[in-house]
Amino acid sequence: MLFAVRMTVNLPPDMDPDVRASTLAAEKEYARKLQHTGEWLHLWRCAGLYANLSIFDVTGNDRLNEILWELPLFAYMDVTVTPLTRHASAIG
Numbered sequence: 833m834l835f836a837v838r839m840t841v842n843l844p845p846d847m848d849p850d851v852r853a854s855t856l857a858a859e860k861e862y863a864r865k866l867q868h869t870g871e872w873l874h875l876w877r878c879a880g881l882y883a884n885l886s887i888f889d890v891t892g893n894d895r896l897n898e899i900l901w902e903l904p905l906f907a908y909m910d911v912t913v914t915p916l917t918r919h920a921s922a923i924g
């Protein structure tokens with residue numbers, strides 16, 4: 833199943849710099865791993881924002897929920913999930 837997920841990151845301005853750096857590094861590693869497995873299909877930066885638009889290809893809601901809750905940045909994110917289905921006019 834395909835899902836579009838918008839993640840907006842809100843890191844506290846007073847966050848400890850070491851915790852910030854290690855959390856961002858963990859997020860990057862986690863995202864790279866899921867891109868390699870094919871579950872995190874697209875990861876796009878929303879231009880000018882500390883936000884991304886991602887496409888996930890997962891077995892279902894439960895797997896997506898698991899992935900999102902395990903994001904190292906999850907506690908600092910606003911997340912919006914949109915389930916996707918094929919558009920009748922899509923040629924691809």
Ligand SMILES: O=C(O)CC1=CCC(=O)O1
Binds near residue numbers: 839859860883884
């Ligand atoms: O920077 C972001 O948008 C948050 C994020 C998601 C995966 C990643 O590596 O960073």
